[in-house]
Amino acid sequence: MNALISLHNSVFERLERAEWLLPTLARLVFVAVLFIYYWNSATLKIDGSIFSPSAGAFGQMFPKAAEEALYNVEALTGFQRLVIFAGTVAEFVLPVLILIGLLTRLAALGTIGFVFVQTVVDVTGHGAKLGTLFDTSIGLIDERVMWIFLLIVIAVKGAGPLSLDRLLSRKSA
Structure with missing residues (x-):
């Protein structure tokens, strides 16, 4: 039994000392799970260019106003245009920053x-159900808590060694 405990402690003490492992895996999981999700969402919000919001963007971000305007983007207010633009830019830029490991903590x-x-x-x-934790039959909360936890790991641990953050920190030192 002592040999098993020794083996366990040896393996997991090495993992604890592997400072590169957690931030690298967190970024890889983000890219595998959320990068394409956000990229696709952003592309649905533009109609030709980043400055031309689509009816889909109007409907996604201001569903009640879009329905009242019959999804006519000409009915967008200046504020709504600004929010759609900022949201679309965020959906393009923030995931790319996390992917390449640049300003990673701020991007997270x-x-x-x-x-x-x-x-x-x-x-x-949109009338989605938030739900409660530990009830995966309905609601967004379990999914979104997992996303936020992943992003907290990145914010706390940084980008890891395979990143522009690390490369730039070495050049400035």
């Missing part, structure tokens, strides 16, 4: 804020 914090706003819009505008 920005994405956490984006997830909160996205969740509020989903619940208040």
Whole structure:
């Protein structure tokens, strides 16, 4: 039994000392799970260019106003255009920053804020059920808590060794 405990302690003490492992895996999981999700969402919000919001963007971000305007983007207010533009830019830029490991902690914090706003819009505008923790049959909360936890790991641990953050920190030292 002592040999098993020794083996266990030896393996997991090495993993604890592997400072590169957690941030690298967190970024890889983000890219595998959320990068394409956000990229696809952003591309649905533009109609030819980043400055031309689509009816889909109007419907996604301001569902009640879009329905009242019959999804006519000409009815967008200046504020709505600004929000759609900022949200679309965030959906393109923040995941790319996390992918390449540049300003990674700030990008992770920005994405956490984006997830909160996205969740509020989903619940208040689209009627999605927030649900409760540990009840995966309905609701967004379990999914969004996992996303936020992943992003917290990135915000706390940084980008890891395979990143522009690391490369730039070595050049400035």
